Amino acid sequence: MTSDPARRNDLGAYWMPFTSNRQFKQSPRMIAAAEGMYYTTTDGQKVMDGTAGLWCVNAGHAAPRITEAVQKQVAELDYAPAFQMGHPKAFELASRLAELAPGDLNHVFFTNSGSESVETALKIALAYHKAKGEAGRTRLIGREKGYHGVNFGGIAVGGIVNNRRHFGSLLTGVDHLRHTHDPERNAYSQGEAEHGVELAEDLVRLIDLHGAETIAAVIVEPMAGSAGVILPPKGYLKRLREITREHGILLIFDEVITAYGRLGRAFGADYYGVEPDMITTAKGLTNGVIPMGAVMISSEIHDAFMTGPEHMIELFHGYTYSGNPVACAAALAALDTYREEELFERAAGLEAYWAEAMFSLKGLPHVKDIRCAGLVGAVELEPVAGQPTKRAFDTYLRAWDKGAHLRTTGDIIAMSPPLIIEKSEIDTLIGILAESLSA
Ligand code: PXG
Numbered sequence: 196m197t198s199d200p201a202r203r204n205d206l207g208a209y210w211m212p213f214t215s216n217r218q219f220k221q222s223p224r225m226i227a228a229a230e231g232m233y234y235t236t237t238d239g240q241k242v243m244d245g246t247a248g249l250w251c252v253n254a255g256h257a258a259p260r261i262t263e264a265v266q267k268q269v270a271e272l273d274y275a276p277a278f279q280m281g282h283p284k285a286f287e288l289a290s291r292l293a294e295l296a297p298g299d300l301n302h303v304f305f306t307n308s309g310s311e312s313v314e315t316a317l318k319i320a321l322a323y324h325k326a327k328g329e330a331g332r333t334r335l336i337g338r339e340k341g342y343h344g345v346n347f348g349g350i351a352v353g354g355i356v357n358n359r360r361h362f363g364s365l366l367t368g369v370d371h372l373r374h375t376h377d378p379e380r381n382a383y384s385q386g387e388a389e390h391g392v393e394l395a396e397d398l399v400r401l402i403d404l405h406g407a408e409t410i411a412a413v414i415v416e417p418m419a420g421s422a423g424v425i426l427p428p429k430g431y432l433k434r435l436r437e438i439t440r441e442h443g444i445l446l447i448f449d450e451v452i453t454a455y456g457r458l459g460r461a462f463g464a465d466y467y468g469v470e471p472d473m474i475t476t477a478k479g480l481t482n483g484v485i486p487m488g489a490v491m492i493s494s495e496i497h498d499a500f501m502t503g504p505e506h507m508i509e510l511f512h513g514y515t516y517s518g519n520p521v522a523c524a525a526a527l528a529a530l531d532t533y534r535e536e537e538l539f540e541r542a543a544g545l546e547a548y549w550a551e552a553m554f555s556l557k558g559l560p561h562v563k564d565i566r567c568a569g570l571v572g573a574v575e576l577e578p579v580a581g582q583p584t585k586r587a588f589d590t591y592l593r594a595w596d597k598g599a600h601l602r603t604t605g606d607i608i609a610m611s612p613p614l615i616i617e618k619s620e621i622d623t624l625i626g627i628l629a630e631s632l633s634a
Contacts, residue, residue: 229244229252231256234600242599245601247611250457251483252479253529254533254538255614255615265484265485268525272520273521288305295461296462297464304319306477307514307519308477308487308488309477310343313343316473317414318348319490322510323445331408334368336410336444337351337354337369338371338373347365355421370404373394373397375394375428377391378564382565384426388429392434394428398435398438402444412446415435416449421452424609432467435469447472450463457569459539459544459569461539466569474490475488476488481522482529542614545616549621550572555625556628556632571609575606578605587604587606590608591603594628597631601628
């Protein structure tokens with residue numbers, strides 16, 4: 196029997212997620228190990244991780260504190276029931292997250308993924324209004340091009356057509372704000388885009404159309420990651436906050452990508468200076484090591500549930516693995532690592548260097564826009580006529596062969612390196628991308 200898993204295994208058995216399965220299996224890219232900024236493939240190649248896995252390995256791979264904490268925890272308390280039962284690390288983690296979260300987001304609900312964090316926040320929004328005597332507020336507002344995971348609530352409020360079109364009628368009572376992607380006016384922007392604050396007034400249009408008293412919540416990514424790094428226009432998030440507050444509508448920031456230092460601050464809410472009523476997170480919470488998500492919830496929302504007889508369950512929602520002890524240990528160690536290695540500050544310190552490196556790609560063949568925020572960057576390419584996505588995917592494959600892992604979405608190349616990246620590694624990564632674009 197060969198020791199090469201690519202040969203030993205029947206590749207057909209595994210139906211891979213969000214993957215062109217047949218193409219992949221003809222020429223698999225298999226990872227055997229990872230440390231710091233690098234993967235090692237099954238054939239021994241070193242590949243730089245330009246995307247922190249799927250935007251989650253913020254402290255780099257195999258961060259020693261996290262590895263140790265997981266090993267220790269699994270031997271000590273592997274599992275504890277999550278309903279009507281607790282263990283100290285779940286309470287400790289919730290307190291730490293409440294401290295980290297902006298404003299009065301003082302309560303935390305644990306999930307196992309970003310998709311589950313989104314479902315949790317949407318359900319809490321509906322149940323909150325009901326608890327407050329406004330049961331008519333059932334409508335949920337998302338945004339075109341939004342990505343909120345793959346469960347039914349998330350794809351209903353989400354705005355990426357391929358994630359919606361195959362799955363029936365989704366949730367009813369959902370509407371969408373217009374997206375803010377405007378490369379004509381906003382090309383080569385950093386942090387926020389210059390034009391488009393008026394798009395926040397689209398919420399006023401939906402309020403006029405449906406009636407504020409029917410709307411429970413608005414959910415947006417402060418910076419839309421999956422759709423290809425779409426930056427909020429200057430003043431846009433602040434205006435959404437004003438309108439939602441004025442009309443008693445909850446504002447949810449989906450920070451599955453932007454939380455835990457990706458933008459050089461703990462949360463995108465801090466980076467953009469706008470406080471929502473709930474924040475959904477996952478990914479960087481455990482550095483990607485153990486699946487876990489967390490929803491940060493305001494005291495106002497939480498306290499509305501804490502009425503009625505004390506023996507009653509206040510929220511009929513939760514998961515077998517909510518606050519799993521091994522996940523909590525990984526998350527606590529990830530938060531320790533972020534703090535002790537000052538990784539959020541590190542990301543903030545690298546933001547200008549990163550943007551300069553990204554903008555050096557301006558003028559290369561087919562590049563039509565470059566966008567950056569924190570340690571996120573995207574290059575938007577002119578599609579090959581009649582073959583959308585091909586140009587970006589071919590560029591990705593060339594970069595992989597040269598030793599860098601990137602992400603593509605449509606004809607956009609996205610990068611989000613671990614926050615431990617060195618300046619010299621930024622040069623290498625951007626150099627590989629430049630060669631791959633020029634080829
Ligand atoms: N919300 C947002 C904003 C996300 O970015 C999810 C929810 C769902 O998280 P889970 O853990 O259920 O996958 C996400 C996930 C990419 C990419 O390269 C982005 C995500 C996942 C995988 C790939 O664009 N975002």
